[in-house]
Amino acid sequence: MDAPQNDASGAPLINAASLGSSPRLVVLPNAETPDAPVQPTPLGKLLDVICEVLQRYVFFQLPEQVTATGLWVVHTWALDAFDYTPYLHVHSAEKRSGKSRLLDVLALLVREPWRTAGVSLAALFRKVERDTPTLLYDEIDTFRRHSVGRRANTGG
Numbered sequence: 193m194d195a196p197q198n199d200a201s202g203a204p205l206i207n208a209a210s211l212g213s214s215p216r217l218v219v220l221p222n223a224e225t226p227d228a229p230v231q232p233t234p235l236g237k238l239l240d241v242i243c244e245v246l247q248r249y250v251f252f253q254l255p256e257q258v259t260a261t262g263l264w265v266v267h268t269w270a271l272d273a274f275d276y277t278p279y280l281h282v283h284s285a286e287k288r289s290g291k292s293r294l295l296d297v298l299a300l301l302v303r304e305p306w307r308t309a310g311v312s313l314a315a316l317f318r319k320v321e322r323d324t325p326t327l328l329y330d331e332i333d334t335f336r337r338h339s340v341g342r343r344a345n346t347g348g
Contacts, residue, residue: 239266242301249297250290261294268302268326295328302326 242262252258264280271277280298282291299305306325308316319325 235266239263242266245301246294246297250294261298265298265301268304271303271324292330295330298326299328302328 239259239262242265243258246252246258246261252261261280264278267274267278282294284291295307299307304323304325305328306319306323307328307330309330311319311329316327320327
C-alpha cells in the first residue's frame with residue numbers, strides 16, 4: 193500500500209479515493225446479496241464517522257465546532273425535509289488558517305457540492321434553481337460587500 197501523500201504543510205492530501213478507502217465509510221447491507229434491503233445507518237454512527245473525517249483533515253479549536261459542522265453536513269442531505277436552513281459561516285481573522293481546507297473536505301461530504309467564488313448573482317440564482325446544490329462559497333465576504341453595494345446603487 194502506498195504511503196499517504198502530504199501537502200507542503202505536512203497535512204494529508206484530500207481526495208475522494210482517500211476517504212473511500214476507509215471501510216467504515218462503505219455501507220453495504222450484504223455484499224453477496226445486493227437485492228437485500230438497505231438498512232439506514234443510525235444517525236449517531238453516521239455523525240461519528242463524519243466528525244472523524246473532519247477531524248482527520250481539519251483542525252478545530254473547539255469540539256462543538258466539529259459537531260456543528262457534522263450536523264450541517266447531514267442537514268445538506270435532508271434539506272427537503274426543512275422549511276429553513278442554517279448557513280455554515282467559516283470565518284477566521286487570519287489568512288492560511290484552514291478555511292479552504294475545510295471547504296475541500298466539505299465538498300467531499302455534502303450533497304451536490306458547488307464550490308465557487310466570484311460568481312454573478314444571475315448565475316448563482318440560475319444554478320440554485322436548476323440543481324439545488326450545496327453552495328460552498330469561498331470568500332463570501334467579498335460577495336456580500338459587492339452585492340450590498342449593488343443593491344444600494346439600485347435603491348433595493
